[in-house]
Amino acid sequence: xxxxxxxxxxxxxxxxxxxxxxxxxxxSNFYALHWYRWETAKSPEALFVMTLNGDxxxxxxxxxxxxxxxxxxxxxxxxxQPEDSATYLCAFSKDTGRRALTFGSGTRLQVQP
Amino acid sequence: DGGITQSPKYLFRKEGQNVxxxxxxxxxxxxxxxxxxxxxxxxxxxxxxxxxxxxxxxDIAEGYSVSREKKESFPLTVTSAQxxxxxxxxxxxxxxxxxxxYNEQFFGPGTRLTVL
Numbered sequence: 001x002x003x004x005x006x007x008x009x010x011x012x013x014x015x016x017x018x019x020x021x022x023x024x025x026x027x028s029n030f031y032a033l034h035w036y037r038w039e040t041a042k043s044p045e046a047l048f049v050m051t052l053n054g055d056x057x058x059x060x061x062x063x064x065x066x067x068x069x070x071x072x073x074x075x076x077x078x079x080x081q082p083e084d085s086a087t088y089l090c091a092f093s094k095d096t097g098r099r100a101l102t103f104g105s106g107t108r109l110q111v112q113p
Numbered sequence: 114d115g116g117i118t119q120s121p122k123y124l125f126r127k128e129g130q131n132v133x134x135x136x137x138x139x140x141x142x143x144x145x146x147x148x149x150x151x152x153x154x155x156x157x158x159x160x161x162x163x164x165x166x167x168x169x170x171x172d173i174a175e176g177y178s179v180s181r182e183k184k185e186s187f188p189l190t191v192t193s194a195q196x197x198x199x200x201x202x203x204x205x206x207x208x209x210x211x212x213x214x215y216n217e218q219f220f221g222p223g224t225r226l227t228v229l
Contacts, residue, residue: 004155034217043117043220044203089155091218100146100171101218103155 004092006104013080014112020076021107023090027071034101035064035075036089044089047075080111115140117221119204124226126191126198134189134224136204144207145187146218149173149200156203162187191226199228 005024013019025033032051038044048057053068061078077084087108091101117138126132136145144163148156158171162181176195181187191198202225205218 009153041222043222046217046219049217091156100158100161101156103148103157105153105155 004102004104006090006107010108012110017080018078020074023073025071025092029094030068031093033073034091037086039086082111082113085111119221119224126228129193131192136187137185138206142206146205147189148203151200201225
């Protein structure tokens with residue numbers, strides 16, 4: 001079983017603060033790195049899928065970067081809002097036929113108004 | 114609307130009983146997956162199926178069984194052999210076809226199973 005590590009485990013910020021999380025993953029046989037947002041009582045929602053070293057993706061105030069050589073990805077949230085409160089999951093897939101994802105334990109973000 | 118449905122949302126089981134969790138998708142996806150989540154841990158893969166009438170064990174398959182008789186359905190049975198079944202269970206599917214999907218998974222809302 002591969003290990004995907006996410007940090008911090010939880011984070012409390014004030015509305016308007018910018019924040020970032022880290023995801024570390026094994027760099028061998030890399031295929032894709034995924035970020036999901038998981039709000040309470042809802043299904044996890046895909047934010048980004050990144051495949052190339054140096055990839056940067058952006059969706060509104062949220063962006064992500066990828067370094068496949070050293071095995072890490074950062075997720076940034078600019079100007080956090082209460083609606084950003086959720087658990088952010090990172091997942092990694094290898095270049096195999098299984099196509100399943102290996103998930104980290106997530107970073108739980110709470111944004112205080 | 115296309116999506117994945119799971120039922121029930123909450124399930125209570127007595128020790129020694131088998132229970133079956135439902136997962137249905139109308140996304141026309143070939144591959145389907147079952148994950149389990151425990152507090153403080155990431156999602157762990159139980160079983161997966163890449164095509165009808167075929168399925169494979171994931172990382173924590175002991176005490177579980179599945180079937181894939183239809184493309185739309187991938188039920189998970191939690192048997193009495195599963196030592197610690199209390200957990201949150203998520204079903205997912207992957208878009209069919211080419212590499213451009215990069216294995217992006219679509220998830221159902223989950224079932225919380227509690228053993229009494």
